[in-house]
Amino acid sequence: MAVEEDGLRADARANRDRILEVARKALTADPETALSAIGKAAGVGQGTLYRHFPTREALALAIYREEINALAALASTLLQKHPPLEALRLWCAQLADSSALKRGVAKLLQGATSEDDQREAYQQMVSAVRSLIAACEAAGAIDRGANADDVLMLLGILWQIPSHRGRDARAARIMALIFRGLGAKDEPGSLAGP
Template sequence: MVRSDARENRARILAVAREAFVADGNISMNQIAGLAGVGAGTLYRNFPTRDALVLAVYQDEIERITGTAPELLAEMPPLEALRDWTIELVSAMRKKHGLGDALSGTALQAITEQSYGPVITALTKLLDAGKADGTIREDADPGDFLQLTGALWRAASSPEDRAPRMLALILDGLRTRG
């Protein structure tokens, strides 16, 4: 069993690293330890390499996002839940691209492989809920949706974020026509 202080240290390191890597992809592991208020030994015990830390940051974010799909479906209609969930995913993907300086090629490949399955599973739940209530087309495919939304996190965020408009077009294409 992991001690509560060890869990708190790990969570603090992940939170600090998430922000630090986005702000400066070249930040050192020792700087992250300092910002998190832990010693280098604690950092390296939890994350033996820079790639291990980057992967953990990203995996933590994916788990958080994919875990929200059932909650969103409980709170709102499927199309609204899909919209809100996709906005969160886009935000995470933009951060991932912001982590670019911190990622090695191997880490980038590992992130893609680790996140694809959970993201597709969450998307399947959201799309299936819409198919069940008749608001989403029966031929809507989670892989197709994910590929289409890939353009959203690449959409220029300045001077204007085009992602919400683009997402509205994608969602409109998913609607059943009656």
């Protein structure tokens, strides 16, 4: 047997792509759509669906993989264009705004999981946070000693805020608290305490 460049057989790849396409629409419309319904809509059997995506999280992760990649890449981009602390702020704001990355992916950020590709995505995010933190520390913009895993875990809360009215304000308050916890030196232009 030979393999395609990505290690998948042609029919497997086609199925995978079709499942993802269907799932993206279905889950966007209703995040709790039954996986069996997605399988049916994609014209594949249960077995096929679960072989490609063993859990709901794995499916959600694959769907939002692009956004995760983008978010991870954003870190270095921001660091090039802005002072470290502002880069961190902007990155967190983007994180909070990525409303597409809902519940399903949120767990991922709370702690390492066992699935390989989930681990990888988690690592990407931790690396992003780590680079931002390191830059801030080097610039003296936050205190030393912050732990990237901890910070990511705390930031993960931003997705658990129910999307009622006042969500944004709440997210802002929580972010501000975390930044303070990091010992962020207030920048010129921001309102600050004593």
